[in-house]
Amino acid sequence: MHIGYKRVSTHEQNPESQLIGIELDKVFTEIQTGYSTKERHQLQNLIDYVREDDIVFVECMDRLGRNGYDLDNTVEFLLKKGVEIHFVREGIVLGKKNDLMSKLSYDMMKSFIHFFSQLFKERQRIGIQKAKEEGRYKGKKSKFSTEVVEAIKRDLPLRKSKNQIATELGICRFT
DSSP, X not given: OEEEEEEESSTTSOGGGSSTTOOOSEEEEEESOSSOGGGOHHHHHHHHHOOTTOEEEESOHHHHOSSXXXXXXXXXXXHHTTOEEEETTTTEEESTTOOHHHHHHXXXXXXXXXXXXXXXXXXXXXXXXXXXHTTOOOOSOOSSOHHHHHHHHHHGGXXXXXXXXXXXXXXXXXX
């Protein structure tokens, strides 16, 4: 079977712009950022669905994994299932008949994806640090109202258990 995996990050983006002109028997479409593989349910469905000798088509490598580690885990799992993977934009085909050039191209592109992912995180960290120094960054907003925060501050010194406090306030203990 020829199976497609399409992923866009937001609802404003159009997944139909991917894998144009490729005859597919089944398509898994995801509207989800690529950072968490665990949150990508269509990718998990694809992984569960594919069988040996299936061919998976992906528009480009960064649609399958946001960093080299996630990409490699997904690719290795699919290859162990006997699935062939076509990265259309890069022109890379991985599978049982791996040729050395495809493997080299994959490894190089994976390295670039990982590098740019790390570069983005570093730039973000620097930007946040600078904004903090300038007093423009306040951090993530609290999930709790000031009343809940005050109740927690009041109850913790009274030696109430965290479970008891969470139950009384209607919140998760871990939160």
